[in-house]
Structures are given as structure tokens and as C-alpha cells.
Ligand SMILES: Nc1ncnc2c1ncn2[C@@H]1O[C@H](COP(=O)(O)OP(=O)(O)OP(=O)(O)O)[C@@H](O)[C@H]1O
């Protein structure tokens with residue numbers, strides 16, 4: 115928690131770092147349970163920021179606050195100068211934030227290809243467009259991009275399958291494609307490799323690294339330390355709703371508080 | 383704008399052929415008279431529109447009869463006030479039903495699932511009550527809205543067009559040609575083919591994809607940047623307009639509009655048609671509409687004498703037994719048969735008759751040793 119200064123809230127920190135997302139003093143209570151307390155999190159542009167912590171720490175809840183799924187009890191989230199708190203979820207997405215959920219949220223009744231094309235329409239046409247006389251199959255640009263993404267993720271030959279029939283790991287990769295085709299400025303990943311084989315996990319890490327090259331900012335929640343340490347530029351540790359440590363990967367690895375709260379105890 | 387995939391072109395061509403040749407293939411079934419065929423076409427339009435809402439988005443409206451009723455009244459008023467020509471009548475029916483759908487949809491779509499259904503039902507029942515009593519000056523209440531010789535018909539008057547129909551009541555016309563009998567049927571048929579085409583376009587469009595997304599996973603839709611509300615409202619209004627067109631056509635083929643068209647039984651009927659044929663498929667709702675209209679009009683006309691004649695070849699005792707049992711299911715009892723059919727389909731073929739057909743095709747192909755394909759649709 116060393117470098118974070120109070121007045122970085124405006125977005126651009128004095129030391130030249132460009133803060134794209136800032137969650138400021140976020141508190142979330144579920145009845146008597148304080149799921150998030152005094153969260154102050156800054157995400158730097160172009161970096162991969164991992165959030166780790168034991169089960170029930172509040173990691174998913176934090177993402178839910180960012181994407182407008184739940185309203186914080188107090189505090190605010192600012193994305194690139196825009197206050198997200200109070201905005202509708204589709205507006206937040208339109209600003210350039212996409213999320214992969216912990217339990218895959220895909221269109222189980224649609225084909226794999228249509229799953230990937232639909233988000234591209236939302237991206238291109240905005241949150242509503244009455245384009246009932248156009249033909250989905252003839253949207254060549256979107257179709258090609260969707261197919262090439264599916265190809266990158268090794269799912270191209272499954273493009274006409276019913277996505278509900280995919281394995282859990284494939285659903286996750288599909289959901290990742292659905293987010294990537296939106297070219298989000300900020301990609302939120304809630305345990306993107308859970309349920310994947312070691313091989314698929316490694317492929318996914320490679321692909322996420324490529325995205326990093328393209329300069330997409332990412333927040334990744336992971337239990338798999340192999341994934342975390344291969345990807346993260348910065349790590350924040352969440353325990354019982356508080357950020358107990360935040361810093362570079364090697365510092366986090368050595369931090370005794372972290373080892374006590376998480377790394378030491380959790381043999382996962 | 384008019385582009386269709388190869389597959390859809392073929393479907394449209396076959397569909398058009400089937401509709402246009404109705405007088406031929408319905409003859410052996412005893413249903414090839416214009417009045418009934420008009421109804422086949424009109425209810426198919428209603429069902430196609432209903433399916434755009436229910437089939438694509440999964441939102442079950444129990445109040446679509448309201449739009450059918452609005453369409454009927456509007457067409458008759460257009461005949462009374464403006465002209466006996468059916469073009470303005472149908473345009474106004476469609477548009478006004480759209481306006482009603484906009485208002486009813488705006489409120490009903492604030493809820494989902496069963497609450498949405500109940501809200502649409504409540505609105506439709508309100509429309510029915512209003513039409514039946516409070517709005518009597520507009521709807522002529524229980525008697526129904528009728529044409530009269532001395533209606534103003536300002537456009538006809540201004541054009542000096544003599545009232546088509548001579549001495550009796552005026553009759554609806556298209557560019558001076560009286561709409562009745564086969565001509566009436568072919569007008570309905572042409573509009574049915576157009577409705578089918580529009581439905582094909584919507585199914586294949588990004589808009590249709592978004593509607594399916596809403597049915598499939600609303601959470602994903604929202605967090606993917608779609609604003610669900612206007613999509614739902616658009617689907618609701620479009621399907622209301624189809625219902626308005628169908629209502630207008632009912633008045634075109636028989637210019638009386640009554641409140642009973644807004645009853646909840648009519649709303650229920652369209653739900654049954656769609657489910658029976660196959661929700662969410664292009665052709666299913668049309669087939670459902672035809673089957674139910676057939677039952678209602680032909681099956682219900684079968685009586686004991688006809689059964690006796692049919693089972694004449696059996697020994698007396700057996701004949702009596704067969705006729706006694708079967709007579710419970712025909713004539714007045716057609717509802718019973720339809721109910722049984724409906725139960726069987728929902729239990730064994732949740733995808734409706736279309737699913738049954740696809741299963742048959744798949745089994746047939748497998749039987750012949752060829753690779754089973756994932757259904758024709
Ligand atoms: N909608 C909700 N209503 C009530 N309590 C909730 C809700 N969402 C989360 N919680 C509670 O808040 C706490 C934090 O949950 P959260 O899902 O954010 O944990 P997590 O860090 O993502 O855990 P995991 O690693 O298991 O995914 C948990 O105790 C959970 O039970």
C-alpha cells in the first residue's frame with residue numbers, strides 16, 4: 115500500500131502514471147456483513163493488475179461494484195474521469211469495460227459464432243439499434259473478426275455448435291472471446307482459467323499476454339498462483355473485504371502478512 | 383434490405399406456394415372455402431407477429447387480443463369516416479395497434495416473467511371492458527361496430543366515388559374492386575407471405591440476434607452493453623402491429639368489429655397456436671394457427687350422423703360404441719380433442735409440431751443409414 119497517495123483520485127497521478135480506474139473509499143455491506151471496507155484501488159493504464167485473496171474475501175463483489183451490478187454502500191468508482199457509480203450496467207460497458215464472470219455468462223441457446231458476434235454489434239451499434247432489415251450473416255467485418263478470435267482460442271471448428279453444450283473450460287474461453295471482440299479499454303477477468311486443463315490454462319495465459327502487448331488494461335482475479343505470477347504487473351491482496359497489501363509481484367510474495375492471510379494458508 | 387439467405391429464399395418460395403395453393407390442398411380436407419381460408423391466413427399473420435415477441439425474446443404476452451381488437455375497430459372506423467378502400471384501413475389498423483402496444487408495452491415491460499404476462503392480461507381485460515361498456519360511443523358496445531349507409535366516408539365523398547356495393551351496405555374494396563370471396567383470400571394470402579418474409583428478415587438480423595440474446599441470457603446482454611428495454615419495446619410494438627394488421631383484415635373480410643375479439647380467450651388462443659406449432663421457429667406458429675382454426679371450424683362441425691356413416695362397416699354394437707365414444711370428441715367436444723392434443727404435444731414435443739417433424743425426419747434418415755443431421759431448421 116506504499117505508493118498510493120490520497121490525491122491521485124483525479125485520475126492522473128503526479129508521477130506520470132496514468133490511472134484508468136480508481137475505486138475510492140468503497141464500502142459494501144450485505145445486511146450485517148461488510149463485504150468491502152474502505153477499498154482504495156487504482157488501476158494503471160496498460161497494466162495487468164491481479165487481485166488475490168481467500169474465498170469470500172470480496173473479490174467478485176469488488177468487480178460487481180465496478181460494472182454496476184451492485185451499488186456500493188458508500189464510495190465511488192471513477193473510470194477515466196467518468197464516475198461509474200449510479201450508471202446503468204450497459205452504459206458502463208459502452209464506456210469500454212467488459213467482464214468475464216466467475217460462472218460463465220454466455221448465450222447458451224445460441225451458436226458459438228453468434229455468441230461472439232452479438233457483443234460486437236453492441237460495440238459497433240451502441241446500446242440499441244433497430245437494424246431489423248440487415249442480415250447478421252452478411253456483416254462480413256464482424257463475422258471475420260469473430261472467426262479469427264475463435265481461431266486464436268482453438269474453437270473455430272466449433273463455431274456452429276450450440277454453446278450450451280461446451281465444456282466449462284470452453285465456455286470460459288468463449289466468454290473471453292465475447293469480451294475481447296469488444297476491444298474494451300478495461301478487461302475484468304474473474305477466475306478466467308478455473309475449470310480449464312493445464313494445457314488450456316497455458317494457452318489462455320499466452321493469449322492474455324498477447325492482449326497485454328496490445329495495451330489493454332486488465333484486472334484479473336485468480337487463485338492459481340502460476341497464472342497470477344505469469345501475468346501480473348501488480349498485485350493487490352484482499353482479505354475479509356480489505357486490501358491488506360498492494361505492490362509488485364515479488365514484494366507481495368515476500369510480504370509476511372500476505373503469506374499469513376493467503377499464500378501460506380491456502381494450499382490451492 | 384431484401385436480401386435473404388439461400389435457405390430462406392427456398393423456405394419463402396415453398397411457403398408462398400403452399401399459401402397460394404390452399405384452395406387446392408384444403409379441398410380434400412373440406413376446408414377450401416374462402417371465408418375459412420381468409421381466417422387461416424389472418425390468424426397465421428397474428429401468430430407470426432406473436433412469435434416475434436414470444437419466440438425470440440421469451441416474453442409471454444397474455445394480452446395480444448387487445449391489439450387484434452384495436453385493429454378491427456380502427457379498420458371499421460376508417461371505412462365509416464374515410465373510405466371503403468382497404469389500404470388506409472389496414473395502414474391505420476397497424477399503426478394504431480402499434481401506438482397501443484407502445485403504451486401497454488412501456489408499462490408491462492417494467493416487469494418480467496409471470497408479472498409481465500399478468501400485466502399484459504390486465505391491460506387487455508381493461509381494453510375489453512372499455513370496449514364493451516364505457517367506450518360504447520366508439521365501439522357500439524355489445525352490438526359491435528357496424529357500417530351504415532349514411533356514414534360520412536369523406537374521401538369517397540370527395541372523390542365522388544359511388545359507394546361500392548350498390549343498394550345494400552357498402553362493401554370494402556381495393557382500388558374499386560369489391561373485396562370478397564377468393565379476392566379477399568388472396569389479399570390476406572399476399573399479406574401473410576409478406577408477414578412471413580418480414581419475420582424471416584427479423585430472425586436473420588442483428589436485431590433478431592439481440593432479441594434471442596435477451597431470451598438466452600439477460601445478464602450477459604446487459605453487461606455486454608445492450609440496453610434491453612428499447613429492444614423489448616420494439617419487439618412488443620412490432621408484434622402488436624402484426625396483431626393490428628390481422629385485426630384490420632378481420633374487418634376487411636367481414637366489416638363488423640366487436641369487443642369479443644379482445645377477450646382473454648383470444649389472447650390464450652394465440653398462445654396455444656404458437657406453442658402447438660413450435661415457439662421460436664419460423665413456420666411453427668403458422669402451422670399452429672392452421673391446426674387450431676381447422677379444429678374450430680371443421681372438426682366442430684362433425685356430428686353423430688356423419689360418424690354413423692363413417693363407421694357403417696362395423697357390426698352394430700361396435701358401431702354404436704365407437705360413435706358414442708368418438709362423438710364426445712367431435713362437434714361440441716372439439717375443445718376436448720384440442721386440449722388432449724395440446725397436452726400431448728407439450729408433454730412429448732415441447733418444441734411443438736415442428737420439433738415432431740424434425741424428429742421424424744431425423745429418425746427416417748437414421749433408419750436409412752445416413753448420417754443424422756442436426757435438423758433442417
Ligand atoms: N449478493 C450478495 N448478497 C449477500 N451477500 C453476498 C452477495 N454477494 C457476495 N456476498 C458475500 O460477500 C462476501 C464476499 O463474496 P465474494 O463473492 O465477493 O467473494 P470472492 O472473494 O469472490 O470469493 P471466491 O473466491 O469464493 O469467489 C461473501 O461472504 C459472500 O457470501
Ligand SMILES: [Mg+2]
Nearest residue numbers: 173174175216
Ligand atoms: Mg468470486
